[in-house]
Amino acid sequence: MPGCLCGCAPELGRRGFFAAAVAAAAFPARGFSAEPAPAADPVLIDDIVTANHILYDQGVVDGFGHISARHDKDPSRYLLSRSMAPALVTEADVMEFDLDSNAIDPRGRTPYLERFIHGEIYKLRPDVMAIVHSHSPAVLPFADTGVPLLPMNHIAGFLGAGPPVFEIRTVAGDASDMLVRNNDIGKALAKTLGPHPVALMRGHGSVAAAQSVKHVVFRAVYTEVNARTEGEALKIGKPTFLNEKEAAAAAKTNDGLVGRPWELWKQRVMSK
Ligand SMILES: [Zn+2]
Numbered sequence: 001m002p003g004c005l006c007g008c009a010p011e012l013g014r015r016g017f018f019a020a021a022v023a024a025a026a027f028p029a030r031g032f033s034a035e036p037a038p039a040a041d042p043v044l045i046d047d048i049v050t051a052n053h054i055l056y057d058q059g060v061v062d063g064f065g066h067i068s069a070r071h072d073k074d075p076s077r078y079l080l081s082r083s084m085a086p087a088l089v090t091e092a093d094v095m096e097f098d099l100d101s102n103a104i105d106p107r108g109r110t111p112y113l114e115r116f117i118h119g120e121i122y123k124l125r126p127d128v129m130a131i132v133h134s135h136s137p138a139v140l141p142f143a144d145t146g147v148p149l150l151p152m153n154h155i156a157g158f159l160g161a162g163p164p165v166f167e168i169r170t171v172a173g174d175a176s177d178m179l180v181r182n183n184d185i186g187k188a189l190a191k192t193l194g195p196h197p198v199a200l201m202r203g204h205g206s207v208a209a210a211q212s213v214k215h216v217v218f219r220a221v222y223t224e225v226n227a228r229t230e231g232e233a234l235k236i237g238k239p240t241f242l243n244e245k246e247a248a249a250a251a252k253t254n255d256g257l258v259g260r261p262w263e264l265w266k267q268r269v270m271s272k
Contacts, residue, residue: 037074037096037104044072045091047213048079053269054262055132056087058221065134065205067220068118069213071096078122082109099123100183114179116186121209124190128209130216135205138227143200147234149227150241156226157242157250158219163198163206178204198223217265218258 048069055061063085071077078097081089095111096104101119103111117133142149148162168176171188180186180201189207193199197219198208208223210216233239242250 037071037077039073040079040096041072044069044213045079045094048081048094049089049091050266050269051130051132051213051217052081052086052089054217054265055134055220056085057269057272058224058265060132060134060136060220060224061086062135065132065136066112066114066118067130067132067213067216068115069130070122070128075122075126077104078118080112080115080118083112101186113181116183117180117189117207118186120183120186120190121193121207124187125193125195125209127211129211130209130213132208132216132220133205134208134220134224136220136224136227138224138231139200139206141231142227143202143204143206149200149223149230150239151247151250152226152229152233152239152241154242154246154250155254156222157247157254158197159223159226160196160247160251161244163196163200163223164192164194165200165202166192166204167202168204212258214258214262215255218254218261221261221265 048067051067052061055065055067065086066080067086068078068080071079076099078099079094080097081093082095084093093109095106095109097111097115097119098104099119099122101111101115103109114133118131121128121131139149141147143165146165149159150162151157151159166189168178168180168185171185180189189199189201193207193209197210198206200206206223208216208219210219230239
């Protein structure tokens with residue numbers, strides 16, 4: 001089977017995804033430990049802080065939403081801010097977690113209720129190095145109506161044949177508070193995401209995954225932009241979306257260009 005033609009993890013494809021998932025299960029699970037991994041690269045921590053500020057500035061997150069990165073020295077750990085508004089995150093707020101989403105060295109800091117999104121996706125997707133969860137407003141109509149979110153232009157080619165939609169009722173029943181508040185729900189979401197770069201969450205928001213902080217910020221921003229544009233297009237007619245081959249080719253090109261908007265967005269938040 002050739003690689004998936006949508007914007008999925010390009011090196012995986014469906015068969016590769018399941019093989020990778022098996023490999024991910026073999027990651028050394030440390031369980032709870034008070035022992036931090038070797039210190040993460042300060043550049044990575046700085047990128048996480050910057051990404052928090054960019055995602056707020058670009059209207060992807062507000063008081064809610066979060067971004068994580070896999071620890072660069074230990075793939076069985078990830079880095080995520082304590083529970084707070086993303087625009088206010090500093091280096092001291094970035095915490096370390098194992099893949100069961102236990103805090104390694106909390107030092108009194110309260111973790112996000114929905115950190116399980118991150119841990120379970122990192123478990124299932126060894127290719128994923130960064131994750132954004134948001135409730136960005138233009139995406140919600142597509143999460144809630146069944147109208148597919150499809151690439152309006154080349155910049156959103158990573159959307160491929162459209163993100164899958166996670167239905168929390170399949171794992172948490174029909175009376176949950178909609179939050180991914182434990183590993184079981186996180187695991188179900190990760191399975192829905194599968195090899196895709198983005199999944200929508202009915203009644204909630206979306207999640208984006210990628211090979212770096214810069215790539216995942218790009219995807220989170222342009223998922224929101226594409227949703228806004230598609231919503232406008234649907235009001236005036238029937239859009240012709242990129243087909244899967246166009247989307248895959250565009251996604252491949254754009255993966256080499258994510259540094260350009262990152263530098264612009266970074267300079268913008270740093271000048272404020
Ligand atoms: Zn949420």
